[in-house]
Amino acid sequence: MAVNSPIPVAADLLPVAGIELGFAEAGIKKPGRKDVLVMKLADGATVSGVFTLNRFCAAPVQISKENLAAVKAGGKPIRALMINTGNANAGTGEAGMANARSTCAALAQELGCDAQQILPFSTGVILEPLPVAKIVAGLPKAIQNLKLDNWFNAAEAIMTTDTQPKAGSRTVDIAGHKVTLTGISKGAGMIKPNMATMLGYLAFDAKVAQPVLDMLVKEAADKSFNCITIDGDTSTNDSFMLVATGAGSLVVDSVDAPEYKALAAAVTELSVFLAQAIVRDGEGATKFMTITVEDGKDAAECRKIAYSIGHSPLVKTAFFASDPNLGRILAAIGYAGVDDLDVSKINLYLDDVWVAKDGGRNPDYKEEDGQRVMKQSEITVRVKLARGSAAATVYTCDLSHDYVSINADYRS
Amino acid sequence: MAVNSPIPVAADLLPVAGIELGFAEAGIKKPGRKDVLVMKLADGATVSGVFTLNRFCAAPVQISKENLAAVKAGGKPIRALMINTGNANAGTGEAGMANARSTCAALAQELGCDAQQILPFSTGVILEPLPVAKIVAGLPKAIQNLKLDNWFNAAEAIMTTDTQPKAGSRTVDIAGHKVTLTGISKGAGMIKPNMATMLGYLAFDAKVAQPVLDMLVKEAADKSFNCITIDGDTSTNDSFMLVATGAGSLVVDSVDAPEYKALAAAVTELSVFLAQAIVRDGEGATKFMTITVEDGKDAAECRKIAYSIGHSPLVKTAFFASDPNLGRILAAIGYAGVDDLDVSKINLYLDDVWVAKDGGRNPDYKEEDGQRVMKQSEITVRVKLARGSAAATVYTCDLSHDYVSINADYRS
Structure with missing residues (x-):
């Protein structure tokens, strides 16, 4: 269905040292469909992101922004990202905030960290309450199957009515260091049907200081996810997250470091690929x-x-x-x-x-x-x-x- | 086809003293379809209008604006409005300006006035040269059938792929003076198909000073033609023109005159009706x-x-x-x-x-x-x-x- 966009091959999606992925079929969507994803990060990983500008931004978007801000203010690092499909937890007011916080608390308890160290994401129908019990029940299963080579399953787990999973991997050599990058995205699908939300996650194994990663995610987003449109409708939940696991040998401490440019080029190229994949699979797209x-x-x-x-x-x-x-x-x-x-x-x-x-x-x-x-x-x-x-x-x-x-x- | 919008009945469209209308089948559209309209104004008529903000505004729009500005600068009054369908004369550069001017000159010669006293309007396919010879050949026929009670034919003559003509009449009593208002509009149709252009013309028989009419047309447009959208595409040719023929007994010299408010209310109400008629007949509209x-x-x-x-x-x-x-x-x-x-x-x-x-x-x-x-x-x-x-x-x-x-x- 998608325009010139072959379905990714699971074996081509490279593990990124320092990030494990696990999924569950929690029954939020139809039975038998993956709808909960957990991405667990190694110690030393840094995370940065860009989010929707929609004033009706969803509860999980507000909490992810808060928790990233807490890290920058000297708090403990992010330990995991958690995504559910089937419900956007948007237009849900104070109850939606409380619901998102309780799913974070549940995952934090499983992983032995603070709730603030979790970034939650949701995509799906809006104006309806988050099915907290289903998500919480699904988390142990997702944790049980945490694996480095689970990117294809992860790409499937974040799909809504996307006609195919979207994922890609790259390896680059930067100043003698091999860097592996893998990313997934989902786009113009809908739940039941409803808001098309764009989500993108890209991880690589270099060690990158927080302010440098903050710069890098903006630079990459401005040339990729911020350059696409299907129908001009900006979702309440759009998010693009960049994870530097720090598990590899490359270290980038400054945007002025000679390695920054090469890393930014590689991240941007893969971001453009993932963003274009969303457009190629746009609702009804033929061109x-x-x-x-x-x-x-x-x-x-x-x-x-x-x-x-x-x-x-x-x-x-x-x-x-x-x-x-x-x-x-x-x-x-x-x-x-x-x-x-x-x-x-x-x-x-x-x-x-x-x-x-x-x-x-x-x-x-x-x-x-x-x-x-x-x-x-x-x-x-x-x-x-x-x-x-x-x-x-x-x-x-x-x-x-x-x-x-x-x-x-x-x-x- | 149009949503809750009955086809106007020719006999219900009231003549407005001081404005005669004549049409021709000039062969710009398919044979047998009216595609040229002339509206001839009595001495003492005033005209004002609002136009598209599209930077690619068509040659006739530029010339109509020029000619209205010339009146305000002390030039001779407008004597006629001329509309062709089948070609928008937009995206046509300098040649398009010259073509529009030559059709004005031809009508001016027929009517014994200056070319500057004509306001030209076009709607239809863009990027293609105006068929000047066909229009000029059609003008004598349009002049030959100039009549006061030609509003239904006029509404048909400005249609493109509108599914039905749009027209309405009102009479109001203002401070003991009977005022008759009749208007026509065309909208979200297309030629072959192409740009949907919105045109609206509303005439009434009061005598209104130019600055008052300028205020009135803006006031009415802001509550009617400036409040509609089919698909967000602003045409190169959109125009709404208000004609005060001056043939009746009501005289409005100032926006502070007590009669102004009642006249503005009547003009606005009919403008809203004509503007809504465009939306009701929007391309594919069911609601x-x-x-x-x-x-x-x-x-x-x-x-x-x-x-x-x-x-x-x-x-x-x-x-x-x-x-x-x-x-x-x-x-x-x-x-x-x-x-x-x-x-x-x-x-x-x-x-x-x-x-x-x-x-x-x-x-x-x-x-x-x-x-x-x-x-x-x-x-x-x-x-x-x-x-x-x-x-x-x-x-x-x-x-x-x-x-x-x-x-x-x-x-x-």
Whole structure:
């Protein structure tokens, strides 16, 4: 189903020393489906993350932020991440906070640490109470099967209606040190159906100081998970977490260290892969589009325009239809909210085809050239603004009949 | 097809003294379809308008703005409005400007006035050259059938793939003066298919000073045409024009005149009717939703939240499915971009059903009550922010399979 995105092979997903993964079938989703995941971290691991900006952010998001802040304030390190699917614990008020805290306390007791050392995550239906008893009952089983080579199962455990698990591994050599990176993500699926939540987890075995990891997670997210859109709906639960287990030989203490750049490049590349996997498996997706806006005054205006194109239902349905109805892209550029944009200087390309020149149709543009590119399953839209040297890229998919079907089916 | 929007009856559309309408079948669209409309104004008429904020605004929009500015700078009054469908003359650069000017010149010659006294409007496919020869050839025929009671034909002439014409009339008594108002609009249709452009024209027979009319058109638009959304795509050609023919006995010289308020109320009411008619006939619409956000700090943040709900594909597909999946509405409130929003104070109602209380599910809410309202064809979503006394309302429709079909059909 997903666009040019083969199902990962379990044997290709490399264990990362210092992080063990265990899952349970706790009965939150349908029977026989993994719905609880525990990731247990070695001593010396550091954790950092970025979270949804949605004001209705879920209880687990609020608690994960609190617990990460406590570490930075000198508290004990994070010992485990815990994820449940089937329920988002969002829009649940004070009761939702108490419920999330009690699942943290239960896992802490099992692992012999404080509740504050647990980061909780939830994804699924919102406005409904978290099934605490089911989750707590599932934790011992998840702990029982904690293993280093459980990444494929982990990728399956965080799926909602994703059509396939999303995972990848890399190894890189940085200044003579071998670093292993493995990550998983889940995206535009739904529960029953409901909010599409994006979750991403990426672990590697270098030792990275907390402030450096904080910088690294932002840098990677800004080029990956912060550059994707399926339908413009920002979930209440979106989270991307980076874990440096410290079990390997590479140590990065400063963003100025020569190793930082190489590590950041490797983390970013795998993050982009995991983020793109979410778009490729977007609800009803049949095409994968890369939208690049160049020569802007600043990155913010380039992102504004790229997202305006990427969110336009008219643009997305034209891509679904393989219809080179490219005036729709110009219109989306025009209403992006860049008030002093001089449209007479805009150039638009579809892959190698020069469609619009100086704000109007390129006299040399032929519809059959646009048609050829539109029939592809991967398409790059490139907009040149002629205002400066900034750029931004956004990844998105088309809008198909299946998107409506998936989201309009009555929750059963 | 349109939601609770009967087709207007030609005999119910009242002539407005001082404005004559004539149409032609100029062959821009398919043969046998009206595609050119001329509205000829009496001496003493004043005209004002609001236009799309899209930076790729079409050549006719730029020229109409120029020509209205020339009147305000002391130039000769507007004598006629000219509309063609089948081609938007947008994304057409300098050639598009020259083409629009030559159609104005042709009509001016026919009417014995200056080209600057004509306001041109176009709607249809973008990025393609305006068929000037066809339009110019159609003008004499349109002039030949200029009539006071041609409003139904006019409403048909500006249709693109609207499923039905949109028009309405009102009479009001203001301080002993009878005022007749008639208006037409077209909306979320497309050409071949292409940009959905919103056009609205409303004429009445009072005499209104230019600065007063300028105020009036903004006031009416802000409560009508500026409060609707089908899919969030702002066209390159959107225009709403108000014509005060001056042929009746009512004279309004100042916004402080006691008659102003009554006139503004009548104009606004008819504008809301015409704007709602566009949403009711939105592409693939099966439901009409009124989204009201109350108790905000200012109208701007209320609009932001109302549009966030109205644009959310997840919300719109849930309405299409009659699925009370109402967490999606909370999520859309949360990502609307109101950074200091305290979600724990938010209350959400679906018609008379209290769904969310203080940011969480209302303990008394029953799914069957939500279900009952969701099955209706007209639904009001009401959000209370508990931050102040401002409010805003947005009108929208659902997102159905037909929306995708209409917009994904290849242009034939």
